[in-house]
Amino acid sequence: MNYISLDLEWNQAYAQKALAVQKRLECRLRGEVIQIGAVKLDEDLNLIGSYRITVKPKFFKVIQRYVMRLTGIDQTMLDHGTPLPEAIERFHRWCGEDFAFLTWGPDDIPMLEDNLRAHRLDGSWLHRVYDLQLIFNRQTDGSKNQRSLEYAMEHFGIEQNLPAHDALNDAYFTALVAQRLDVAAGIAQYDERRGDNLLTTVIGDADGGEKGFSTPELLLADERVATPTCPLCSAPLTPLDNLLHSKGQRYTRLFSCKEHGKLFLRMHLLRNFNETWRAKYVILPADEAGEKDYRKRLQDSAVATTRRRRPRRKPRQAQEASTQGSDAATPSPQ
Ligand SMILES: [Zn+2]
Numbered sequence: 540m541n542y543i544s545l546d547l548e549w550n551q552a553y554a555q556k557a558l559a560v561q562k563r564l565e566c567r568l569r570g571e572v573i574q575i576g577a578v579k580l581d582e583d584l585n586l587i588g589s590y591r592i593t594v595k596p597k598f599f600k601v602i603q604r605y606v607m608r609l610t611g612i613d614q615t616m617l618d619h620g621t622p623l624p625e626a627i628e629r630f631h632r633w634c635g636e637d638f639a640f641l642t643w644g645p646d647d648i649p650m651l652e653d654n655l656r657a658h659r660l661d662g663s664w665l666h667r668v669y670d671l672q673l674i675f676n677r678q679t680d681g682s683k684n685q686r687s688l689e690y691a692m693e694h695f696g697i698e699q700n701l702p703a704h705d706a707l708n709d710a711y712f713t714a715l716v717a718q719r720l721d722v723a724a725g726i727a728q729y730d731e732r733r734g735d736n737l738l739t740t741v742i743g744d745a746d747g748g749e750k751g752f753s754t755p756e757l758l759l760a761d762e763r764v765a766t767p768t769c770p771l772c773s774a775p776l777t778p779l780d781n782l783l784h785s786k787g788q789r790y791t792r793l794f795s796c797k798e799h800g801k802l803f804l805r806m807h808l809l810r811n812f813n814e815t816w817r818a819k820y821v822i823l824p825a826d827e828a829g830e831k832d833y834r835k836r837l838q839d840s841a842v843a844t845t846r847r848r849r850p851r852r853k854p855r856q857a858q859e860a861s862t863q864g865s866d867a868a869t870p871s872p873q
Contacts, residue, residue, distance in 0.1 A: 540582060540637045540638060540639060541579055541580060541581055541582070541587070541635060541637065541638045541639075542579070542580040542581075542582075542584070542638065542639055542640075542641050542714075542717065542722070543577050543578070543579055543580075543634055543638050543639070543640050543641065544577060544578045544579075544580065544640075544641045544642075544671075544710045544711070544713045544714040544717060545575070545576070545577045545640050545641070545642050545647055545648075545710055545713075546576045546577070546642070546643070546647060546706045546707075546709035546710040546713060547572050547574065547575055547576070547647045547650060547651060547706055548572070548573055548574040548576075548606070548609075548610045548612065548704065548705075548706050549570035549571055549572050549573060549606075549650055549654075550570060550571050550573045550596055550599050550602055550603055550606050550617070551569070551570045551571075551599060551603055551606065552571075552598070552599035552601075552603075556599070557569070557599070560598045560599070561812040561813070562812075562813065564598075564657050565745075565748075565812075565813075566653065566656050566657055566746050566747075566812060567653050567656075567746040567811065567812035568598060568653055568654070568657045568812070569650070569653065570599070570650060571594075571596040571597070571598055571599045571654060571657075572594050572596075572623065572650065572651060572654045573593065573594050573596055573602070573606075573610075573612060573617060573620065574591070574592070574593050574594060574610065574612060574705075574706040575590070575591065575592050575594065575626065575630055575706055576589075576590070576591045576705065576706025576707030576708070576709060576710040576711075577589065577590040577591075577630070577633075577634075577706075577707070577710050578590075578707070578710045578711050578713075578714040579633075579634075579635075579638075580641075580714055580717065580718075584714075584717055584718045584722060586714060588633075589707060589710070589711065590630060590633050590707075591706060591707040592620075592621055592626045592629065592630060593612065593616055593617070593619075593620040593621065594620045594621060594622070594623050594626045595617060595618065595619070595620035595621060595622050595623075596617060596620075596623075597622065597623065597658070598657065600617070601614070602614050602617055609704045610704050610705065610706075611702065611704075611705065623654060623655075623658055623660075624658055624660060627655065627660060631664060634664075638667070639667040639668070639669060639726070640665070640667060640668045640669065641668075641669055641671050641713060641714075641717055641722070642668060642669075642670055642671065642672075642713070643670075643671055643672050643688045643691075643709070643713045643716075644670060644672045644685060645670050645672075648665055648668045651665060652665060653746070656746070656747075669722075669725065669726055669729055671713060671716060671717055671720070671722075671725075672685060672686060672691075673725075673729075674720055674722065674725030674726075674729070675691050675694075675716065675720060677725065677728070678720055678721060678724075678725065679694065688703075688709060688712055688713060688716070689703070691716045692712055692715070692716060695715075695716060695719045697712065697715050697716065697719075699712075735823045735824065736821050736822070736823045737770040737771060737802070737822050737823055737824070738770035738820075738821065738822040739819075739820070739821050740819075740820050740821075741817055741818065741819055741820065742758070742761065742763055742764075742817060742818050742820055743758055743761075743811070743815065743816055743817035743818060744811070744817045745811035745812065745813055745815050745817065746811055746812055746817075749817075750815075751811040751813065751815025751816055751817055752815055752816045752817070753815055753816070754816065755788065755808050755816055757816075758808060758816050758817075758818055759782070759790070763820070764804070764806065764818070764820070767794065767804055767822065769796040769798070769799055769802065770822050771796070771798070771799050772796065772798050772799060774796055774797060774798065776794035776795065776796055776802065776804075777794060777795050777796075778792060778793070778794055779793045779794060779795055779801065780792070780793050780833070780834065780837060781837055783833060783836055783837050783840065784840065785836065787807070788807065788808035788809070789805070789806065789807050789808075790805070790806045790807075790808070791803060791804070791805050791806075791833055792804050793825055793830060793833055799824075800824065800825075801824070801825040801830065802822055802823065802824060802825055803821075803822065803823055803824075803825045803829060803833070804820070804821070804822050805820075805821045805822075805823070806818045806819065806820050806821070807819045
């Protein structure tokens with residue numbers, strides 16, 4: 540198997556225009572890819588090829604000034620670029636048969652998927668992706684911070700001898716960082732974690748043509764969330780504690796299946812292009828450490844809520860206007 544280190548540059552439109560385009564296309568499009576850069580590595584991480592193509596945008600045709608400053612791509616280059624369907628066909632052919640993508644950070648592949656969807660093109664071949672940023676963190680200091688590519692280069696003493704924010708240069712630098720990591724071990728760990736999940740799905744994905752939920756509350760009341768069944772035996776699961784709400788619209792709840800033991804349901808709520816909500820939704824076996832952490836966080840959030848409630852004194856008018864439900868920080872138990 541080869542590795543493809545991938546980097547993209549994309550152009551954006553001003554908010555009104557972007558919204559109108561997304562409504563018309565009925566899918567999310569936060570940016571339009573204008574350059575694809577990639578470096579191919581063999582199994583031993585030797586560099587064996589490179590690829591760069593400038594893409595002519597179809598929806599956001601005018602290059603934003605800051606994108607031009609950052610990437611050095613100007614309007615003339617864009618106008619002479621290759622339309623996405625053709626660029627992607629060529630790029631896919633260059634990738635070959637058996638490969639996995641390496642990216643720096645989580646953003647590039649979803650952006651490319653959105654672009655393919657906007658053009659009604661198949662994106663299923665993009666599924667094998669490893670975020671090198673995570674592997675770097677795990678194999679260096681275990682940090683959870685998002686480190687820049689420049690940070691990783693400095694860490695390994697890689698000289699920045701080419702301009703950054705050129706898709707090919709960034710893909711090349713990403714490849715150099717990969718060569719200094721144990722990529723195979725990182726991938727094995729990645730796959731192991733992925734393999735733990737008994738169920739991985741998205742609900743309410745308006746970007747993918749489903750109906751989104753107009754509020755997070757409606758999503759949380761959906762039967763797949765409120766009364767889920769075991770992915771292994773389809774038996775109804777019994778909740779063992781409350782729904783835990785963490786930062787950034789993340790939710791966790793511990794359940795049990797008579798036959799398969801304790802299971803976590805974990806969700807991340809996200810906005811669809813049309814302002815409705817979807818959730819990435821995972822069910823996986825609960826281990827002891829995970830359960831301990833979950834119970835502790837539940838307790839902490841209960842304490843935080845009590846503390847917040849006590850000293851708050853609102854002006855009289857405001858108090859009258861908000862007699863119901865303003866303090867909904869913690870979801871109530873069933
Ligand atoms: Zn079961």
